[in-house]
Amino acid sequence: MLSHERKTHLLSLLDEQGSVVAKDVSRELGLSEDTIRRDLRELAREGRLKRVHGGAVPIAPANAPFPGRIGIATPEKVEIGKRAAAMIEPGHVVFLDGGTTAIQLARHLPLHLDATVITHSPNVAMELLNHQGLEVEIVGGRLLRHSIVTSGAATIAWLGRYRPDICFIGATGLHPDQGITTGESEEAEVKRAVIEKSGSAVILASSEKFGAVSSFEVARWTNIDGLVVAQAASRRAAELFGHLGCEILSTNQTGSRR
Helix, strand or coil, X not given: CCHHXXXXXXXXXXXXXXXXXXXXXXXXXXXXXXXHHHHHHHHHHCCCCEEECCEEECECHHHCCHHHHCCCCHHHHHHHHHHHHCCCCCCCEEEECCCHHHHHHHHCCCCCCCEEEEECCHHHHHHCCCCCCXXXXXXXXXXXXXXXXXXXXXXXXHHCCCCCCEEEECCCEEECCCEEEECCHHHHHHHHHHHHHCCEEEEECCHHHECCECCEEEECHHHCCEEEECHHHHHHHHHHHHHHCCEEEECCCXXXXX
């Protein structure tokens, strides 16, 4: 089997199974593990997959800069934003992460909701200008242009003042074994700090992130209380993540599924 044929086969397996184990593929094709690992390394350099110990997983499409992510899974993000907004009650102190799904959450908050929203995203803060009942606190720090959020030591220190009732966190990769990941190390630090300080942590999860892995870990599943998903993705989410202990919150229901 030629190199390009092996690589096509590996990408097909990745699409079908959600992961590739080098040992299993070498046994299937009657080739050495070194050959398969070399193919995986080359595919990783080409940006076609993400190498992990023993094999590979899909690369996270949501690693693109903010303007390039606006069009990814937009109908799902609107659904997720509406469902997450309905979880916020009067009097809550809430942290909203940056990202396109968090913007949808902000857009669907009731105009006269009496609550406090903390965010490190200028875009999210701008969405809340007309919400007269909200107190909006913007966390300072160095601006990450890739994601349009503040980050760094000043941001982490600032976040130490807060104890949110609930935080809504974005991620670029959600994998049952590799955990919740993102593509920027400083963003991962901010997300971890918020999760540690919050009463409950909820992930805003559009389906293109399912099974994908980025380079920096945000949290393990034991630290997450809920996963908000679109109705069409709820069955797949339950299959992948339902055994991990967090609630699967579908947009077509007010309750939750495990």
